Amino acid sequence: MVQYSYFPGCNLKTNAKGFEKSAVAVSKKLNAELVEIPNWNCCGTVHTMTSDNLMKRIAPVRVLSRSRKHIEELEDSPNEVATLCSMCNSTLKIVNKEVKVDEDKLSKINYQLEEDEETYAEDMEVKHFLEILRDSVGYKNIAKKVIKELKGIKVVPYYGCMLLHPEEAKIDDEEMPSVLEYLMESLGAEVIFSPLFKFCCGSYHIVDDETIVDSQVSKILQDVRVKGANAMVVACPLCAYNLDYQQKKLIKQTGEKNPIPIFYFSQLMAIAMGEPIEINHFEDHQIDPRKLLKELKLEG
């Protein structure tokens, strides 16, 4: 079994349990097991774009250093830390590239880490689980494990911002990505393109001004409905929250009759691969995906 040192990040333990559990389950089936780093810390969520603040860069470098140590205990593990949350992925990737080219920054950060007997190792790379699925596992091998084709699911892949921006962190072409499309097709779902595939959901403005998020989410969902889709697939717990929670609120206000369930890509994989439905924690969703799955006879 190939094992990956896996960094969950905070949200996969709280709002997005179904994302983690379904991903870990399918990772085992695909010989690319996600094994959690034992003593990880928060990466800081958003990468600082200031050039003069090292403090905010220490946490993500610490994650990379702990992951490197963890890899030594694993089986056939590449020097890669695997991520699921697209915000963590982006933060870790950017910092990793920064410290590789900026010796001065790295030595100052290492000075901090040495107090805890930790050091960053330059041979570390950061990989999103979607990259592992595409580049190491391969769509063909994923399709081989499908026991229940997702017939009837018409899904819009929604990438959001952090999987595609900035240049240092993107996992696919920033203007015409395809990884979610191919993945969904390999599960037997029908893929529907929406030009708003990276129209920002409003992100952290959910904290200070939810009207910003509401406006973004309504535009995104309107297009999904016009295109005739019945589901959306995402890779970010914040996109998922905004699209799901705020959608429920908007439906109450507008009386909209066509709710769109939001799936993490790994949840749809788990369903197609016949994993028990409970691991998806659909009870945490505001728009319950089980209704659609039942209609399509995919829930059992």
Next chain:
Amino acid sequence: MSYEYIKFGKEEREFREKIEEISGENVFSCYQCGKCSAGCMFSDKMDRTVNQQIHRIQMGQKEKVLAANTHWICASCLTCSVRCPRDIDVAAIMEAIREYILREEPEKIIVSELPKEVLERLPNIALVGNFRKMTG
């Protein structure tokens, strides 16, 4: 455009230099094509567009730059940064304006005033992300 619009006193120059220092970008690289604003998904909520803000930094209009809501509406999606034909990290300039303000007045939002229900319900990444953008 009137020349009165351009201000090049010490204060204005220092402001521009500070923004350039924090962001690591040269604002004079911008040739005002407007692509950043055209692709910004929040332009309809901004009282001044992103390229207008950059133009005003070039022109030393410190007060007007700081008074706009542009940098607070910006959600750091980085679309502008990947599209700028002059390779300017436009989002980093928005961050630099926020930082410039927050280093003097560190509380754009007051965390202790957020209701407990909101703190418990919202995803951690929303809270941590927001606090990193809205507090100093």
